[in-house]
Amino acid sequence: MNICVMPGDGIGREIVAQALRVLDKVGAKFGKKFETQEALIGGCAIDATGGPLPEETVRLCKAADAVLLGAVGGPKWDTIDPAIRPERGLLGIRKELGLFANLRPASLFPELKHACYLRPDIVAKGIDLLVVRELTGGAYFGTPKGVEVRDGERVGFNNMIYSEHEIRRIAKVGFEAARKRRKQLCSVDKANVLDVSRLWREVVIEVSKDYPDVALSHMYVDNAAMQLVRDPSQFDVIVTENLFGDILSDEASVITGSIGMLPSASLGAGNPGLFEPIHGSAPDIAGQNKANPLATILSVAMLLRYSFSDMDEPAAAIEAAVQKALQAGYRTGDIREEGCKLVGCVEMADVVLANL
Ligand code: IPM
Ligand code: MG
Numbered sequence: 136m137n138i139c140v141m142p143g144d145g146i147g148r149e150i151v152a153q154a155l156r157v158l159d160k161v162g163a164k165f166g167k168k169f170e171t172q173e174a175l176i177g178g179c180a181i182d183a184t185g186g187p188l189p190e191e192t193v194r195l196c197k198a199a200d201a202v203l204l205g206a207v208g209g210p211k212w213d214t215i216d217p218a219i220r221p222e223r224g225l226l227g228i229r230k231e232l233g234l235f236a237n238l239r240p241a242s243l244f245p246e247l248k249h250a251c252y253l254r255p256d257i258v259a260k261g262i263d264l265l266v267v268r269e270l271t272g273g274a275y276f277g278t279p280k281g282v283e284v285r286d287g288e289r290v291g292f293n294n295m296i297y298s299e300h301e302i303r304r305i306a307k308v309g310f311e312a313a314r315k316r317r318k319q320l321c322s323v324d325k326a327n328v329l330d331v332s333r334l335w336r337e338v339v340i341e342v343s344k345d346y347p348d349v350a351l352s353h354m355y356v357d358n359a360a361m362q363l364v365r366d367p368s369q370f371d372v373i374v375t376e377n378l379f380g381d382i383l384s385d386e387a388s389v390i391t392g393s394i395g396m397l398p399s400a401s402l403g404a405g406n407p408g409l410f411e412p413i414h415g416s417a418p419d420i421a422g423q424n425k426a427n428p429l430a431t432i433l434s435v436a437m438l439l440r441y442s443f444s445d446m447d448e449p450a451a452a453i454e455a456a457v458q459k460a461l462q463a464g465y466r467t468g469d470i471r472e473e474g475c476k477l478v479g480c481v482e483m484a485d486v487v488l489a490n491l
Contacts, residue, residue, distance in 0.1 A: 136443065137170045139199035139407070141192070144178040144221060145416025146426035146480075147205025153428035153484035154203065154435045157456075160491050161439075161449045172199070176228065177207025177221035177416075187224030193231050201442035202232075202409040203434065206416035229270050233403035235301065236308040237268040237380065238437075239413060241387040241397060246461040250392030250470050253364065260368035266387055267312055267372060268380025269305040270401055272297050273331075275377045295331050297376065302338040308402075309339075309374030310346040319371035321352045323359045323379055335376065356383070363387055388413050395427035395469040398434035400441050410438040420468075424479035427467035429457055432487055456490035 140155065142148040155171065162169050174192040181187050187207070196202050208221040217223075228234075242263040243251055251258045277294030284290070306322070313320040322339045324332035336353055343351045354362065356379045362369060363386050375383060388397045394414045401409040412430030420426055436453040439446035465486045466475040478486070 136167065136201075137172070137199045138438070139174055139195045139202045140171045141174050141176045141196075141202065141204045142179075143176055143205040143207040143416065144209045145206055145418045145421040147177075147207070147416055149422070149424065149480050150412065150426050150428045150431040151203065151205040153480055154431040156484055157432050157453060157487060157491070158435050160488050161435075161453055164452070164491060165446075165449045167446070167449070176204070176224040178209050178212045180224060181212060181215065181219060181221065186219055187221050188227040188231075192224075193228065196228060196232060196407065196409075199407050201407050201438045202228075203431075203438060204409055204411035205431065206412065206414065208416050209418040209421075211418075226275065228409065229401060230276065232401075232406040232409065233271065234401035234406065234409055235269060235271045236305055236402045237266075237270040237384075238308075238312070238400045238402065239266040239268060239380075239384040239388065239397070240264070240399075241266065241384070241391050243391045244393070244396065244458070244461055246458070247391070247393050247396070247470055249472050252390055252392055253367075257366060257368075260366065262367045262391055264367060264370040264387060265312055265316065265372045266380055266384040267305065267309045267374040268384055269297075269301065269374075269376045270380075271377075271403075272301045273377035295329065295376070295378070297331055297335060299334070299338055302335050303342055304404075306339045306342040306374060309372055310342060310349050310351075313349045313372040314346065317371040318348060319350045319352070320346075321354050321359070321370055321373050323354050323356050323373055323375035323383065325356050325379075326353070327355055331376075339374070359383060360386060364390060384413065393470050394430075395467065396429050396433070398430050398437050400434075400437045402441060408438070408441050410434040410441075424481055425468050426480045427469050428480050428484050429460075429467075429487075432457060432484065452491060453487075456487045459490040460486040 274295040277296040326332040436450040440450040
C-alpha cells in the first residue's frame with residue numbers, strides 16, 4: 136500500500152511526521168506494510184521548483200493508493216503572483232485527482248466540552264455533524280473569471296456555475312453518508328437569489344427519489360450559518376456547494392472549539408483520496424513543537440477507512456488511542472485547560488503511540 140505524503144508548509148512537516156509514526160505503528164500492529172513517498176506542494180514547492188504543484192507531485196499522487204497532506208501557505212508567499220500562490224497547489228491537486236467530494240466531520244469530543252465556544256445548554260445537546268462540500272466546481276473554478284478594466288474602472292468577477300451531473304454526484308454522496316448516520320440530509324443553497332442554487336435544489340430533489348429512507352430538508356446558506364451556532368444538534372449531514380461549504384465547514388469545526396482536532400477526506404470516483412487536517416499551516420507556531428498533531432493523526436484513520444476495504448479496525452484503533460490520550464488529560468496549547476497535562480506535538484504523538 137502506497138501512500139503519497141505531502142507535508143507542505145508551516146506546521147505541516149511536524150504534524151505529518153507524527154502522523155507517519157502512528158501509521159507505522161498501526162501497520163506493525165495489524166501486519167500491514169505501508170510504503171510512503173514524499174512530494175512537494177504549496178510554498179515549499181514554489182521555493183524548490185517555481186510553482187506550487189510540480190508535475191512530479193501530480194504523478195506521484197496519481198500512482199498512490201492514497202494521499203496524506205499537512206497544510207500549505209504562509210506569509211512568505213503572501214505577496215507572490217496570485218496565479219502561483221501556495222493555495223493554487225491545493226486547488227490544482229483536487230482538480231487533477233477529480234476530488235469532488237469533501238467530507239468534513241465536526242463532532243465534539245466529550246473530553247473537550249470546555250473548549251466549545253457555545254453555551255453549555257447548547258453543547259449539552261451534542262454536536263455531531265458532517266459537512267459534505269462539493270470541491271471541484273462553483274465559483275472556485277468557474278469561468279469567465281478575472282479582473283479587467285471596463286468603462287475606466289477595474290471590475291472583478293467569478294462565475295458560480297454547476298452542471299447537473301456535478302450536483303447529482305455530490306448529492307448522492309450526501310444521501311449515502313446520511314444513510315450511514317442519522318438519515319437526515321440538509322441541502323444548503325441560496326435558491327431565493329441565485330439561479331445556480333435553483334438548479335441545485337431541483338437536482339437534489341430529483342436524487343432524493345432514490346433515497347426515500349433519508350429525510351431531506353433545504354436551508355438558505357445565511358440561515359444555515361445562523362442555525363449552526365444557534366442549535367448545531369439539529370444537523371446530521373449538510374450537503375452544499377464549494378464556496379458555501381468552505382465557509383460553513385470552518386464555522387462547523389470551530390464551534391467544537393478544536394479546529395486542531397478535525398480531519399477531512401477528499402474523494403473522487405476511481406482516484407486516490409486526499410486526507411488532511413481541516414486547519415491551516417499556522418506559521419506563527421511552526422517549528423516550535425507546539426502544533427496539535429491529532430487532526431492529522433485522525434486524518435490517517437480516515438485515510439485507512441476510505442482508501443482500503445479492510446482497514447476499519449486499524450482506523451478505529453487510532454481513533455480509540457486519540458480518545459484515550461484526551462481522557463488521560465493530555466492537551467496541546469490549542470485545547471489546554473486548567474489542570475491538564477500540557478504537551479507539545481511530539482509528546483502528544485508519544486501518548487497516542489503508547490495507547491496503540
Ligand atoms: C480549505 C481551504 C482552501 C479552500 C484554501 C487553502 C484554498 O480554505 O481547504 O477549506 O478554500 O478550499
Ligand atoms: Mg477553508
